[in-house]
Amino acid sequence: MRHAHTVEQVRAAEAELMARLPEGTLMQRAAAGLAATCARLLPRVYGSRVVVLAGSGDNGGDALYAGARLARRGAAVSALLLAPERVHTGGLAALRAAGGRVTTDQGEFSRADLVLDGIVGIGGRGGLRPEAQPYAAAERRGVVVAVDVPSGVDPDSGAVPGAALRADVTVCFGTYKPGLLVDPGASYAGIVQLVDIGLALPGAGVTALQHDDLAGMLPVPTVESDKYRRGVVGVAAGSARYPGAALLAVAGALRGGAGAVRYVGTAAEEVVRRFPEVLVTEGGPAGAGRVQAWVVGPGGGDGAARALEEALASPVPVLVDADGLTELARLGPAALAGRTAPTLLTPHTGEAARLLAGATAQAPPAADELAAARLASARRLAAEYRATVLLKGSTTVVAEPTGEVRVNPTGTSWLATAGSGDVLAGLAGSLLAAGLGTLDAASAAAYLHGLGGREAAAGGGPVTALDVAARLGSAWRVVRG
Numbered sequence: 001m002r003h004a005h006t007v008e009q010v011r012a013a014e015a016e017l018m019a020r021l022p023e024g025t026l027m028q029r030a031a032a033g034l035a036a037t038c039a040r041l042l043p044r045v046y047g048s049r050v051v052v053l054a055g056s057g058d059n060g061g062d063a064l065y066a067g068a069r070l071a072r073r074g075a076a077v078s079a080l081l082l083a084p085e086r087v088h089t090g091g092l093a094a095l096r097a098a099g100g101r102v103t104t105d106q107g108e109f110s111r112a113d114l115v116l117d118g119i120v121g122i123g124g125r126g127g128l129r130p131e132a133q134p135y136a137a138a139e140r141r142g143v144v145v146a147v148d149v150p151s152g153v154d155p156d157s158g159a160v161p162g163a164a165l166r167a168d169v170t171v172c173f174g175t176y177k178p179g180l181l182v183d184p185g186a187s188y189a190g191i192v193q194l195v196d197i198g199l200a201l202p203g204a205g206v207t208a209l210q211h212d213d214l215a216g217m218l219p220v221p222t223v224e225s226d227k228y229r230r231g232v233v234g235v236a237a238g239s240a241r242y243p244g245a246a247l248l249a250v251a252g253a254l255r256g257g258a259g260a261v262r263y264v265g266t267a268a269e270e271v272v273r274r275f276p277e278v279l280v281t282e283g284g285p286a287g288a289g290r291v292q293a294w295v296v297g298p299g300g301g302d303g304a305a306r307a308l309e310e311a312l313a314s315p316v317p318v319l320v321d322a323d324g325l326t327e328l329a330r331l332g333p334a335a336l337a338g339r340t341a342p343t344l345l346t347p348h349t350g351e352a353a354r355l356l357a358g359a360t361a362q363a364p365p366a367a368d369e370l371a372a373a374r375l376a377s378a379r380r381l382a383a384e385y386r387a388t389v390l391l392k393g394s395t396t397v398v399a400e401p402t403g404e405v406r407v408n409p410t411g412t413s414w415l416a417t418a419g420s421g422d423v424l425a426g427l428a429g430s431l432l433a434a435g436l437g438t439l440d441a442a443s444a445a446a447y448l449h450g451l452g453g454r455e456a457a458a459g460g461g462p463v464t465a466l467d468v469a470a471r472l473g474s475a476w477r478v479v480r481g
């Protein structure tokens with residue numbers, strides 16, 4: 001599991017540790033880790049050209065001390081100072097003592113083999129200031145290593161409010177920052193490496209699963225299992241207008257660990273023709289047999305209102321997607337008030353905006369504003385509806401009403417293809433039926449779906465939603481090692 005902490009949490013942990021250690025110890029730990037990564041990235045340190053972009057705070061200090069370490073190993077290191085009058089004096093003195101120098105030639109940035117971005121770290125607010133903006137657009141031939149955070153990325157939210165420096169590698173200290181894991185910030189961070197500087201941190205509000213976590217979480221049948229004990233997932237999806245959504249949601253549900261899939265709706269005939277293993281009933285959830293979780297809404301069309309009402313009246317977990325969400329937005333959070341089992345909502349940003357409009361008297365944010373502030377948007381929705389919310393898009397995030405968030409580290413933008421959300425809904429519903437809680441089911445489903453998407457797009461080609469569904473079995477095998 002990757003753990004990400006807010007700036008406030010990092011500052012508190014740093015203060016506590018600094019009070020017990022000789023001055024400068026933490027910065028030296030950070031600089032040592034940073035220099036070691038840079039040395040690994042360079043074919044050889046001796047003779048390579050390194051440029052340090054140094055801002056006015058401790059982030060610049062880290063970069064200058066790391067530059068000094070590389071200079072001692074024979075690199076030609078020069079520093080471009082963004083605020084010369086407020087530069088970290090200890091760091092600059094160390095760099096000079098090691099043979100490094102200060103330059104004002106911005107062209108050195110473009111010619112460097114490696115650039116250290118020490119403009120701002122967790123003290124940065126807003127996009128890059130004017131003096132740093134040219135570097136965001138400048139040509140570069142070497143690798144850019146961001147110190148703690150790519151400058152211009154908001155460390156807590158991942159928002160990029162203006163210009164920001166795109167890194168190939170980010171070396172972060174003590175813990176991940178949420179903004180390194182959530183887009184758009186994550187897309188500026190490149191590969192993120194963590195350097196331990198000994199901070200004692202509280203529980204993380206934002207986490208990201210890794211393969212090992214999935215391996216321990218996914219349901220695996222045992223000798224005592226039978227199809228009912230493994231869980232039956234009910235899928236109420238598709239309509240005369242959108243029969244395909246039923247097939248896609250069922251395709252996802254068949255690969256989610258439930259022992260059986262029960263389909264209800266108007267596409268029963270098509271579903272059985274394509275997937276003979278599925279139990280089908282025409283009508284709605286109320287008249288269907290027992291299930292351990294419902295998926296309602298993909299391609300539901302006009303039938304979504306009834307399916308939603310019947311599923312929400314059941315005592316089992318319910319996943320609401322697509323047309324089910326449009327109907328829920330009309331009803332507002334009151335529709336979930338009487339639920340006795342958990343509810344999982346899986347909106348994309350457009351649906352999230354509609355849900356917020358249904359929940360508050362204020363005008364909802366536009367979909368692109370929601371996308372720029374994904375953590376806050378998902379948390380707000382989860383709190384308003386008192387439900388788990390999986391907000392889809394580039395970096396899917398899953399939020400609980402308590403504010404706890406899981407960020408999905410897998411996926412590819414090739415998943416932005418019609419119907420891939422239906423596959424995800426079926427998959428997550430199947431995991432719910434198999435007994436996972438809403439947070440685990442949603443985050444495990446997003447993880448597997450993202451892996452399946454990557455595998456389907458391997459080599460960089462377009463994928464279809466059914467291609468993704470077909471790769472889910474292999475995604476399971478990958479995470480289970």
Ligand SMILES: NC(=O)C1=CN([C@@H]2O[C@H](COP(=O)(O)OP(=O)(O)OC[C@H]3O[C@@H](n4cnc5c(N)ncnc54)[C@H](O)[C@@H]3O)[C@@H](O)[C@H]2O)[C@@H](O)CC1
Nearest residue numbers: 014026027056057058059120121122123124125127129148
């Ligand atoms: N506090 C500690 O114990 C440690 C801090 N470390 C480093 O220190 C960093 C935090 O240092 P600081 O608190 O000095 O803060 P920063 O160095 O991140 O930035 C603060 C300075 O940048 C300016 N600034 C803010 N936003 C800006 C923007 N958008 N564009 C340009 N300048 C901007 C501020 O006016 C201020 O002078 C961490 O990210 C990490 O790199 C590490 O050395 C590890 C130990």
Ligand SMILES: Nc1ncnc2c1ncn2[C@@H]1O[C@H](COP(=O)(O)OP(=O)(O)O)[C@@H](O)[C@H]1O
Nearest residue numbers: 348392393394412413415416418419420421422
């Ligand atoms: N830019 C992107 N990068 C990565 N994944 C994306 C991107 N855009 C969309 N996705 C993913 O693709 C899927 C699309 O789902 P959705 O919007 O519901 O489409 P549909 O309704 O057609 O099924 C979601 O899993 C979402 O997270």
Ligand SMILES: [K+]
Nearest residue numbers: 117120147149
């Ligand atoms: K930085």
